[in-house]
Amino acid sequence: MSQLVNDFNSYRSRMNDRIMETANTNIKRFFALDSTSYAEGALPVKTKELLGLVASMVLRCDDCIRYHLEKCHHEGVTHDEMNELFMIANLVGGSIVIPHYRRAVEYWDELNAGKL
Amino acid sequence: MSQLVNDFNSYRSRMNDRIMETANTNIKRFFALDSTSYAEGALPVKTKELLGLVASMVLRCDDCIRYHLEKCHHEGVTHDEMNELFMIANLVGGSIVIPHYRRAVEYWDELNAGKL
Amino acid sequence: MSQLVNDFNSYRSRMNDRIMETANTNIKRFFALDSTSYAEGALPVKTKELLGLVASMVLRCDDCIRYHLEKCHHEGVTHDEMNELFMIANLVGGSIVIPHYRRAVEYWDELNAGKL
Amino acid sequence: MSQLVNDFNSYRSRMNDRIMETANTNIKRFFALDSTSYAEGALPVKTKELLGLVASMVLRCDDCIRYHLEKCHHEGVTHDEMNELFMIANLVGGSIVIPHYRRAVEYWDELNAGKL
Amino acid sequence: MSQLVNDFNSYRSRMNDRIMETANTNIKRFFALDSTSYAEGALPVKTKELLGLVASMVLRCDDCIRYHLEKCHHEGVTHDEMNELFMIANLVGGSIVIPHYRRAVEYWDELNAGKL
Amino acid sequence: MSQLVNDFNSYRSRMNDRIMETANTNIKRFFALDSTSYAEGALPVKTKELLGLVASMVLRCDDCIRYHLEKCHHEGVTHDEMNELFMIANLVGGSIVIPHYRRAVEYWDELNAGKL
Numbered sequence: 001m002s003q004l005v006n007d008f009n010s011y012r013s014r015m016n017d018r019i020m021e022t023a024n025t026n027i028k029r030f031f032a033l034d035s036t037s038y039a040e041g042a043l044p045v046k047t048k049e050l051l052g053l054v055a056s057m058v059l060r061c062d063d064c065i066r067y068h069l070e071k072c073h074h075e076g077v078t079h080d081e082m083n084e085l086f087m088i089a090n091l092v093g094g095s096i097v098i099p100h101y102r103r104a105v106e107y108w109d110e111l112n113a114g115k116l
Numbered sequence: 117m118s119q120l121v122n123d124f125n126s127y128r129s130r131m132n133d134r135i136m137e138t139a140n141t142n143i144k145r146f147f148a149l150d151s152t153s154y155a156e157g158a159l160p161v162k163t164k165e166l167l168g169l170v171a172s173m174v175l176r177c178d179d180c181i182r183y184h185l186e187k188c189h190h191e192g193v194t195h196d197e198m199n200e201l202f203m204i205a206n207l208v209g210g211s212i213v214i215p216h217y218r219r220a221v222e223y224w225d226e227l228n229a230g231k232l
Numbered sequence: 233m234s235q236l237v238n239d240f241n242s243y244r245s246r247m248n249d250r251i252m253e254t255a256n257t258n259i260k261r262f263f264a265l266d267s268t269s270y271a272e273g274a275l276p277v278k279t280k281e282l283l284g285l286v287a288s289m290v291l292r293c294d295d296c297i298r299y300h301l302e303k304c305h306h307e308g309v310t311h312d313e314m315n316e317l318f319m320i321a322n323l324v325g326g327s328i329v330i331p332h333y334r335r336a337v338e339y340w341d342e343l344n345a346g347k348l
Numbered sequence: 349m350s351q352l353v354n355d356f357n358s359y360r361s362r363m364n365d366r367i368m369e370t371a372n373t374n375i376k377r378f379f380a381l382d383s384t385s386y387a388e389g390a391l392p393v394k395t396k397e398l399l400g401l402v403a404s405m406v407l408r409c410d411d412c413i414r415y416h417l418e419k420c421h422h423e424g425v426t427h428d429e430m431n432e433l434f435m436i437a438n439l440v441g442g443s444i445v446i447p448h449y450r451r452a453v454e455y456w457d458e459l460n461a462g463k464l
Numbered sequence: 465m466s467q468l469v470n471d472f473n474s475y476r477s478r479m480n481d482r483i484m485e486t487a488n489t490n491i492k493r494f495f496a497l498d499s500t501s502y503a504e505g506a507l508p509v510k511t512k513e514l515l516g517l518v519a520s521m522v523l524r525c526d527d528c529i530r531y532h533l534e535k536c537h538h539e540g541v542t543h544d545e546m547n548e549l550f551m552i553a554n555l556v557g558g559s560i561v562i563p564h565y566r567r568a569v570e571y572w573d574e575l576n577a578g579k580l
Numbered sequence: 581m582s583q584l585v586n587d588f589n590s591y592r593s594r595m596n597d598r599i600m601e602t603a604n605t606n607i608k609r610f611f612a613l614d615s616t617s618y619a620e621g622a623l624p625v626k627t628k629e630l631l632g633l634v635a636s637m638v639l640r641c642d643d644c645i646r647y648h649l650e651k652c653h654h655e656g657v658t659h660d661e662m663n664e665l666f667m668i669a670n671l672v673g674g675s676i677v678i679p680h681y682r683r684a685v686e687y688w689d690e691l692n693a694g695k696l
Contacts, residue, residue: 015566022569024547026269027554029261034559037203037258042196047163048204054167055174055208056560058442060641061524063563064208080158083604087153088164090607092171092180094406094442095614096636099643102595105602131450138453140431142617143438145609150443153606172444174558176293177408179447199256206259210522210558211266212288215295218247221254269551274544279511280552286515287522287556290674292409296556312506315372319501320512322375324519324528326638326674327382328404331411334363337370374501377493385490385667390660395627396668399634403672406635412672428622435617436628440635440644479682486685488663491670498675520676525640527679 002110008066038071046075050085057089060100066107073111082108118226124182154187162191166201173205176216182223189227198224234342240298270303278307282317289321292332298339305343314340350458356414386419394423398433405437408448414455421459430456466574472530502535510539514549521553524564530571537575546572582690588646618651626655630665637669640680646687653691662688 020028038048049071056064072082086104090097135143154164165187172180188198202220206213251259270280281303288296304314318336322329367375386396397419404412420430434452438445484492502512513535520528536546550568554561600608618628629651636644652662666684670677 012566015570018569018573019566022543022547024544024551026265026551027547029265030551030554030559033207033258033261033265034562037200037207041200042194043166043200047166048200050159050163051166051170051201051204052208055170055204058171058444059174059208059560061560061563064560078158079602080604083602083607084153084157084159084164085167087604087606087610088167088171090442090610091149091153092168092175092442092444094438094440094445095610096406096440096639096641096644097442098614099641102592102599105598106595109598128450131454134453134457135450138427138431140428140435142435142613143431145613146435146438146443149606149609149613150446174560175444177444177447180444195254196256199254199259203256203258203262206262206558208558208560210554210556210561211262212291212293212296212522212556213558214266215293218244218251221250222247225250265555269548269555273548274542275514275548279514280548282507282511282515283518283549283552284556287518287552290519290676291522291556310506311370312372315370315375316501316505316507316512317515319372319374319378320515320519322378322674323497323501324516324523324674324676326670326672326677327378328407328409328412328638328672329674330382331409334360334367337366338363341366374497377497381490381493381497381671385664385671389664390658391630391664395630396664398623398627399630399665399668400672402631403634403638403668406639407672426622432617432621432623432628433631436631436635439613439617440632440639476682479686482685482689483682486659486663488660488667490667491663494667494670494675498678523676525676525679528676 002114004107004110005066005070005114008063009070012063012067046072046077049075050077050081054085054089054092057086057097057100057104058093060093060097062100062103065100065104069104069107070111073108118230120223120226121182121186121230124179125186128179128183162188162193165191166193166197170201170205170208173202173213173216173220174209176209176213178216178219181216181220185220185223186227189224234346236339236342237298237302237346240295241302244295244299278304278309281307282309282313286317286321286324289318289329289332289336290325292325292329294332294335297332297336301336301339302343305340350462352455352458353414353418353462356411357418360411360415394420394425397423398425398429402433402437402440405434405445405448405452406441408441408445410448410451413448413452417452417455418459421456427460466578468571468574469530469534469578472527473534476527476531510536510541513539514541514545518549518553518556521550521561521564521568522557524557524561526564526567529564529568533568533571534575537572543576582694584687584690585646585650585694588643589650592643592647626652626657629655630657630661634665634669634672637666637677637680637684638673640673640677642680642683645680645684649684649687650691653688659692 049068053068053072056068090101165184169184169188172184206217281300285300285304288300322333397416401416401420404416438449513532517532517536520532554565629648633648633652636648670681
């Protein structure tokens with residue numbers, strides 16, 4: 001698997017473990033909500049991950065973008081679908097989103113290369 | 117139809133007309149992109165409107181929220197689907213989104229009352 | 233009590249009631265977390281309300297500011313303390329915060345007038 | 349003069365007076381910096397007001413936008429210049445800026461009508 | 465002392481020195497305000513640093529977070545107090561704050577390890 | 581030329597090429613608008629680049645800042661002019677901008693050293 005994807009995931013895992021060791025009950029509940037909110041429901045997981053991704057892009061959080069790109073990849077989002085989401089993110093968030101869009105394209109490419 | 121919905125739409129229409137009278141070519145192209153990006157494509161219109169709505173909520177723009185709520189209503193988004201989107205918006209954007217969520221619930225109620 | 237304070241509180245109450253009628257379980261849990269996070273703990277309620285207020289000011293949410301101003305007032309925050317918080321909010325958030333600071337001063341005055 | 353312009357200016361004046369009565373020294377220094385930073389210097393006042401306006405638009409603060417629109421109007425900014433600034437603001441900040449752009453066009457029209 | 469803490473502080477120092485060489489008077493005044501606003505006053509230094517930290521977290525600025533974490537550490541903020549602040553930051557700012565929270569936990573650990 | 585400037589430009593170029601290979605028509609139109617909006621018009625290129633820079637600073641996007649710094653350098657913006665812009669960015673955006681200002685000073689120095 002790609003170095004970029006690995007590095008992101010291993011840092012994220014390591015620090016999430018540390019958070020579970022040190023956090024108080026409310027923080028743990030907040031993290032639990034963060035999982036259950038993306039579970040299958042009236043909206044399918046795929047749609048929810050697209051929502052998480054577009055929100056992360058307009059708020060310009062690279063780590064959040066990577067996380068949801070990986071989930072979208074897992075849900076089988078196609079290139080054409082992803083490009084339409086990228087357009088909405090750039091449009092709503094503005095050209096200030098473009099540097100994050102560049103890094104998203106790079107990460108998306110890595111995820112898709114890794115799939116082979 | 118509800119006063120709240122009417123007031124929003126008539127101000128929006130009036131100022132969009134004024135913009136079309138006064139704006140330069142680039143601004144008109146930007147507005148054109150704003151329409152075509154939400155058109156049916158690899159992603160259905162309904163999904164795109166959900167994306168526009170969640171982006172508007174985390175960026176905390178009441179007028180944008182109202183606009184996309186109306187489009188979502190038109191696309192037949194159900195209460196359960198809307199609540200799952202509201203949860204993701206509140207979660208990703210934080211409690212700072214709550215006042216906008218309150219106004220979104222009010223507007224969503226008006227739209228649904230108007231449907232009867 | 234002041235009209236400004238009353239109007240804010242009655243709209244907030246009415247819509248929170250409506251949310252409790254319509255929201256799903258996750259949203260209710262999120263609202264519950266929003267209450268318990270400000271409860272007395274290792275940090276006193278007063279400090280937590282100051283934290284909530286400064287966060288609301290730099291994120292420029294008038295309703296959130298009003299809510300925490302009222303809590304701070306209830307916790308006995310003095311004018312000098314409030315001015316030092318206002319300064320940090322203006323400094324960290326920048327002059328873009330000033331219009332919200334103006335409205336915060338107005339609301340703070342109403343709260344203090346109401347106390348008499 | 350227009351009601352919209354009058355209302356904005358009279359509230360702003362009244363609350364700035366109240367701030368000068370109640371604020372501490374640091375806040376007063378911050379307000380002083382807010383004036384001197386827009387004074388004629390290596391960059392002309394007109395350019396600085398354009399900078400203040402575009403910053404206010406991408407940060408989506410209606411009151412800040414109104415304030416700088418009035419200054420730009422006073423500095424003789426033309427419609428064509430203003431439209432080019434509006435385009436940069438919409439482009440950089442994204443479609444989330446559009447509702448603020450609508451209100452900016454309305455205010456700019458009022459300022460220019462008032463000039464007659 | 466930790467590499468992470470050292471690297472942050474040495475870059476910050478070096479660039480602040482360069483700023484003092486090149487900046488104009490207004491910028492120097494702004495930096496002076498940035499110091500005096502956190503001085504002991506009606507609110508104790510510890511409370512002010514907590515305010516600076518929560519504001520930095522909801523605005524998602526890693527360098528600002530590190531700076532205030534170090535000050536909080538110096539003021540003797542305990543783990544339980546810090547976790548309550550982290551909760552408020554995550555709650556108000558939303559899950560988009562989580563990647564910054566991860567890095568804050570890492571830095572806080574480094575500061576506390578360095579204390580031994 | 582400086583390593584910092586080179587690295588930024590080569591990553592940016594490489595990913596923009598990849599975007600042109602993969603993007604849909606709307607995204608390409610959005611990128612085209614991003615170019616034409618900064619072209620000479622009623623406002624000179626230099627003023628537009630200053631607008632792009634100040635917007636990038638208050639929105640705190642390091643890559644966008646670097647891009648516009650380079651354009652400003654090319655347009656002959658002087659140190660005194662740049663410092664006045666930096667002041668407005670720090671003032672409007674607040675002390676949260678300072679870490680980006682530090683990196684902007686470093687990049688500006690590199691650009692000016694490279695000019696020799």
